[in-house]
Amino acid sequence: MFDSRHIQTFAEVVRTGSYAATARDLGYTQPAISQQMKALERAAGTPLFVRAGRGLRLTDAGQVLARHATGILSSIETAHGQLKAITRLESGRVRVCGFPAANAALLPATVAHLAAAHPGIRVELLEEEPPDSLRALREGRCDLALAFAPEHTGDGAHHDSGEGLVETELLDDPLLALLPAGHTLAGSSHVELGRLERERWIAGCGRCRGHFVAACAAAGFAPDIAFTTDDSLAVRGLVAAGAGIALVPGMTLSLLRHTEVVARPLAPAGSRRVSAFVPEGHETAPVTALMLRTLSEAAAGMEPAIA
Missing domain, CATH: 3.40.190.10 (Periplasmic binding protein-like II)
Structure with a gap:
């Protein structure tokens, strides 16, 4: 497995043609650059450079890696940018599986708020009655499931629902x-x-x-x-x-x-208690946490069924 930092240094060595020039440009010592390239050659299982006078020449393996280095670094940069966008809630996707009443009464306000505040987040909707909605969640066909149960504790907090799911109570x-x-x-x-x-x-x-x-x-x-x-x-x-x-x-x-x-x-x-369920550990993911907060706000803003 290649270290992305070594690939970045390798690309710079290819550009400058020497360890000394790379060390000056990157602010490292020359031995540090040499150690990184040795580590990269161990990962590659073959030499990447040979001495050519005062400079360096790529081996056949080095030429192959050089052709891929730019793409590798570009992919890493793209992935880093996309992860930052998700963390900042500038993009992302959440698949919701709800029962008909929740999809009709609770989801519209939730989706409208997300569209206004976070237009880069895409909400996709499935419809299943419990327990099928929870089964879809466990099978990975959705990221969040809406379901109901007759009991109600009334604190609106996260609860471990068992079997690897975390429950957030929304409304009674x-x-x-x-x-x-x-x-x-x-x-x-x-x-x-x-x-x-x-x-x-x-x-x-x-x-x-x-x-x-x-x-x-x-x-x-x-x-x-x-x-x-x-x-x-x-x-x-x-x-x-x-x-x-x-x-x-x-x-x-x-x-x-x-x-x-x-x-x-x-x-x-x-x-009946209406709750949102997510896989254990996913409740803190940025897009999921935002969806849970927005659902809770929409539920709190619903008018009483009977005046």
Whole structure:
């Protein structure tokens, strides 16, 4: 393996034609230059120079290395410049894998802020529900995953989520009962989930309805799920038509507003924790750290789901 400093000195020796001239130009002693070239020849496994009178002549191997030296140094300089740009947040890329509600409610403000403050940073978006979003993160298909869980600690700090991931809590997302405007409980300030036991329900796919089923179980009943869809607009339309009711996260409320549906908080209150996950050790990388800060700021700036 070649030392880049030795390659730089080698290029200067080729330019000047002697160790003495190189030493003067670089501010080294002549023995120091000679030692560097000996080290480079050991790495190359062959002599690079032969004496030619008072000067030096390149060997065949030296000529090969000389042809590549400029490109090597240019590549190193380019890489150094690109690394500095990333460190200064002048460029970079972050691949985010989020679930639909987060992509609709949280990501737009985040991306808009980054575009205004750091236009050289590119955000790429994938969409997967948890746990698939976390699987994509572990498989390296994204750099940051957004996911949710029913528990909430409320401190917004970094937590080791196990299995090599670090969690940053973003917000506590309340669960709301979405009812037709004419429902007998539509005028209530809060709705007890147990009072909805005999309703027909609209729920997400089998992988996505875990929070809903668990909440119903805690209220003492198993829901009668008549319709299965992950499309928020379809949920809104079915509820407005009186086909059923749904339990929806507050994050999606802006997508569900309609004169013929109302959203009411649960009593006791239910919620899910929405968090960002990154591989352990990556939370301090400049672009990743910026994305986490910006997501946290966007989450803090979100309006409450219910006034």
